[in-house]
Amino acid sequence: MFRNTNGRIGLLLRYVFLKNCGLEVGDNVSVQPGVYLFNLHKVTIGNNVSIHPMCYIEGAGGIKIGDNVSIAHASTLISTNHTWTDTSIPIKYNQETLSPVIIEDDVWIGCGVRVLSGVMIGKRSIVAAGAVVNKSFEHNSMLGGIPAKMIKKINEN
Structure with missing residues (x-):
């Protein structure tokens, strides 16, 4: 309902909606226009998080987003997957599996990234634009x- 409302009013309305529907939502959370959020009752969002336009977040399997996370435009976090083992029915009607997505603190997810079911991205990590993350990284x-593959280790300070 407030998905495409622009400006500060839109940000405020989306934040209030999140606070009332999300499992847990921190302070200073910015959800930009055009973001699709599903199964919010299984989504936890930390403090100082920004989710930019055209993102798709499906929380059925559980999603936890830590503090100081930025998710660039047109990215997807999806905590569901389809099975294909029952050959008597089309794949799209096969059982769905649910597995949590965990984005730890201080993570930057570039534009157009796909984070798939069952993935954990460790703190202070960067995911380059267009990556498809199908396994966990430290x-x-x-x-x-x-x-997605490890490009390099980021030096700890």
Whole structure:
């Protein structure tokens, strides 16, 4: 309902909506226009988080977003997957599996990234634009590619 409301009023309305529907939502959370959020009752969002336009977040399997996270435009976090083992029915009607997505603190997710079901991205990591993250990565990682691979370790200070 407030998905495409622009300006400060839109940001405020989306924040109030999140606070009332999300499992847990921190302070200073910015959800920009055009973001699709599903199954918010299984989504936790930390403090100082920005989710930019055209993102798609499906929380059915559980999603936890830590503090100081930025999710650039047109990115997807999806905590569901389809099975394909029942050959008597089309794949789209096969059972769905649910597995949580965990984005730890201080993570930057570049534009157009896809984070798939069951993935954990460790703290202080960067995911390069366009990456498809289908497995978990430890903290201080720079990731990129399809499927995502470690590009390099980010130095700890």
